[in-house]
Amino acid sequence: MTTIYVPRDSSATSVGADEVAAAIRGAARESGHDIRLVRNGSRGMFWLEPLVEVATDRGRVGYGPVTADAVPALIEAGMLDGADHELCLGLVEELPWMRDQQRLCFARVGLTDPLSVDDYVANGGLAGLRAALDLAPAEVITELSDSGLRGRGGAGFPSGIKWKTVLDTESDLKFVCCNADEGDSGTFADRMLMEGDPFCLIESMAIAAHAVGATEGYIYIRSEYPDAVNTMRAAIDIAYAQGWLGSDILDSGLRFDLSVRVGAGAYICGEETSMLESLEGKRGMVRPKPPIPAINGLFGKPTVVNNVLTLASVPTILANGGGAYAEHGMERSRGTQVFQLAGNIKHGGVFETAFGITLGELVNGYGGGTLSGRPVRAAQVGGPLGSYVPAAQFDLPTDYEAFAAAEAMLGHGGVVVFDDTVDMAAMARFAMEFCAEESCGKCTPCRVGAVRGVEVIDRITSGEEPETNIGVLNDLCEVMTEGSLCAMGGLTPNPVRSALQHFADDFTGGHAPATTGDDPTTTSGNGSGPSGVLAGDEESKA
């Protein structure tokens, strides 16, 4: 029996993976092939999705991008035996994109059936939790501190210090909360991990519970990710049945209960204190800090709040030791970062590697430049609140401090690429518009400043006293940076100021945006379109 992999990741299904899976099932049945179809996570090479993999004696042979219409011909050509074809990519593990990565956090994503307990354990799952349970809580935190792990959500705060604070705070009740409100454009690694390796997140939260003495946990997932919500919930049910959650985890006596909470379409709830308010069933209004959540968090109790990828890095640290993790990376950025290449990029997806790789190697090297084939003009790194980095600065190494020194932000490693048709004044205006739309409204610099920001940018671009108004805009940015309660208002000036600094001509009409005759969005032919055949989720359980 041949094992065939067709991803269930929602990016893969967004371009027809369900239809491809249904077509393969049908064609195999008709041609009398006995196959086992596994709906794996995505390998993260989205330009190749839907990527079909066939298990052979040599390894997993890839085909992509496959459309449902192409399936009969592929099977005719011998795809089920790993035969050659124009869509055949060879062994997936040997593709440069895969071969050159150091996948610690994403070790299993794309490789396994996300909801298979056997796959999970056979591929290193639970090793971290078992190692942690053999250690005292303080020893777990020592490993974490030794690893140098910093928060992957964007702020880069040392995780060991956060966990130690929770451990050292006396309380009858403590929480572990996973921030899976991945609202930033250009980021999708949290979603991929939850859809592709949900047990990893469960394991890591159980480790956190043991380390800090927490008994309850929540994963706060944004409602825009229905597939991640469903996968996480299914995985939690399985984990309870396996004894990986509940009152006596792995017979160690550890008690930890975990559930998923779904957001309701508010970007600000990705800010940790706003997320806590939302988890409490309230409006997602930001809380002033201090007190910090580690001391006074969910329902006023000591709470670990970590991003998905921060937590998902923990099992490997415990399994192999903090020192082994710290061997990767540069300066104070240790370990690996899951970079996400997005926007106008030829080869978009996730690329996990040690900190230090340059932005240029990522965008122009692995990313292959723009999708439109036009020159790269800028990349926004670190989400909507990150700076625009001009192509001239692409030699920047991906290191928290190096980016900070260049007045940019590495953040969560999301990189959105723009070609030379982009109007940077419009992007700066959008940053303010977005802030106005998504501000929680608690503090004035953010709530009012963002609205004024849109107005003043409009005045500049319409040629109304541009010099004076640029001065006003800079003043406004300073007020927002210094006076806002949280990163929403505090960092919105990043994209605005960087656009103004590097692309001033766009604001004052000196730059004529390059125009493009052809539509970049029509150049991709990898979407088969929904055929009306709705492949059910049952496939994953086959």
Added chain:
Amino acid sequence: MSRVDVAELVRSVVENRRHERGPLLVILHDLNDQLGYIDSTVVELVAGELNVSRADVHGVVTFYTDFRTEPAAGVSLKLCRAEACKAVGAERVVEHAQQVFGVRVGETTPDGSVTLDQVFCLGNCALGPAAQVNGKTHGRVDENRLVEILASAETTERASATSPGEPS
């Protein structure tokens, strides 16, 4: 649904969730999924069941964009307008959709068939422009593909007549 039926539904949803910590958001999700929207009648009923003020419930309902205060159409079309999708032409798709349906984002077509919404990021940033139709994400959406997707969604909608809203 009559007022009595709605009251009964609210009671049972609240009863189901009462034991959870800080259950208001969870309750509103359940009701939004089952009713399609949360109007002032429901707000009053929820407030009564939880023994909190109507203002408290109203404040939460209006803070989050997922909670509708009026019925949505059978087909919910959400177009991503965040940076990564803008970089590959999302605004053109939005413009096209507004023209085709004759409504602005946030509005429902006069025949009540399609609600057009904007969304900031669907996590499909390497395959933009992205759209979500009744909870299913689509990538590399251009003007032509948008029409295909909607035609398929309307067929599915008619065939199954499922309730709108996110899958729970």
